Amino acid sequence: MLGDASRSIWNLWEVSDADGREQVGIRFFGDSKSLDFFYRTPSDTLMFQTFTTVDVLFDGSWHKLLLSVKKNEITLLIDCKEVSTAQVNDKQPISGNGYTSIAKRALEDSSVSLDLQQLELYCNADKAFSEGCCELSDLCDGSVEYSLAGDLPHCKCSHGQPGAQGSTGPQGQEGQKGTAGEPGRPGNQGIRGDTGAYGRFGDTGPQGIVGIKGNKGVSGRPGQSGVPGPKGYKGFQGGVGFKGVLGEPGARGEVGPKGEKGARGIVGQEGIWGFPGIKGDEGFHGVKGDQGPPGTRVILSFVL
Numbered sequence: 001m002l003g004d005a006s007r008s009i010w011n012l013w014e015v016s017d018a019d020g021r022e023q024v025g026i027r028f029f030g031d032s033k034s035l036d037f038f039y040r041t042p043s044d045t046l047m048f049q050t051f052t053t054v055d056v057l058f059d060g061s062w063h064k065l066l067l068s069v070k071k072n073e074i075t076l077l078i079d080c081k082e083v084s085t086a087q088v089n090d091k092q093p094i095s096g097n098g099y100t101s102i103a104k105r106a107l108e109d110s111s112v113s114l115d116l117q118q119l120e121l122y123c124n125a126d127k128a129f130s131e132g133c134c135e136l137s138d139l140c141d142g143s144v145e146y147s148l149a150g151d152l153p154h155c156k157c158s159h160g161q162p163g164a165q166g167s168t169g170p171q172g173q174e175g176q177k178g179t180a181g182e183p184g185r186p187g188n189q190g191i192r193g194d195t196g197a198y199g200r201f202g203d204t205g206p207q208g209i210v211g212i213k214g215n216k217g218v219s220g221r222p223g224q225s226g227v228p229g230p231k232g233y234k235g236f237q238g239g240v241g242f243k244g245v246l247g248e249p250g251a252r253g254e255v256g257p258k259g260e261k262g263a264r265g266i267v268g269q270e271g272i273w274g275f276p277g278i279k280g281d282e283g284f285h286g287v288k289g290d291q292g293p294p295g296t297r298v299i300l301s302f303v304l
Contacts, residue, residue: 005112006030006058010105012065013119017098022046024094026067027106033058037067037074040092049086051076062117062136068128080133 007030014025027036035051056078057063066077075085103114117135122128 004030005103005114006060008105008112009107010103010112011101012103014101014104015094015098016101017095020099023092023098028057030058035076037069037088039088041089042092044092047089049074049088051084051086053083054078064131064133064136066128066131068125070125075128077128077131079136080131 005028009027009029009031012026012028014027015023017023022038022040024039025037027038028034029036032052033055035054035057037049037051038046040046054076057065064079066080068075068077069088072087072089073085074088076083102119103111103116105112
């Protein structure tokens with residue numbers, strides 16, 4: 001790792017689909033010195049398997065990273081030594097119409113400074129256990145000291161140990177303009193930026209056409225009472241008004257003085273007979289009457 005790669009979050013290897021969604025990859029976390037293997041499940045959920053015992057990968061030296069992924073098991077090897085094994089869920093098949101990227105930052109669409117000598121992908125998950133690490137040996141043409149294959153095959157180093165960094169050379173001449181590259185794939189959605197400053201007011205636009213008449217609005221709320229105005233001038237005398245309506249009867253007045261005796265009135269008409277009166281009290285005994293005439297003599301006979 002070079003530059004800030006040991007302190008950044010970046011993907012060593014990543015495969016995304018045609019829409020730019022991550023499918024599978026290996027991610028380094030420089031702040032926590034850890035490594036994630038992420039993959040997408042058949043339920044379209046992105047899962048992460050974290051390995052924390054990988055501090056040696058951040059020491060600035062050459063290392064060989066091997067990852068064996070089987071159906072439900074993943075094994076991590078560093079410098080041909082098994083470091084950790086973990087169980088994983090079912091994985092979604094990788095789409096062949098996507099994109100593959102190497103050494104790309106996780107939060108930005110840019111690359112990290114990295115010296116990558118070799119990257120190989122195999123369909124055989126056991127291939128990682130038969131890999132050798134002779135390119136990390138101090139003695140070229142020696143035996144593989146860290147091989148896990150069981151035998152000691154002859155080693156042919158592809159390169160020597162990294163030498164000391166040379167001094168900066170003089171600036172070269174400006175090169176010719178290169179041809180335009182192919183259009184890049186859509187990047188991941190960036191983080192939301194800060195709200196920008198307010199822009200200036202735009203110029204007044206041309207007057208628009210007259211719009212259609214709108215609907216009648218709702219009645220507004222009553223306004224506040226205004227300030228009393230100054231006293232006005234005395235007005236002219238008004239004309240006689242119309243006769244008012246009859247008012248309600250007034251209250252009963254006080255009894256007036258007794259008036260003079262009036263003239264005799266005319267005789268009224270005969271009234272109708274009244275109802276029979278109540279039986280009066282028993283009257284006094286009358287005067288003794290005169291003696292009546294002699295009576296007739298009657299003879300009665302009976303036959304038995």
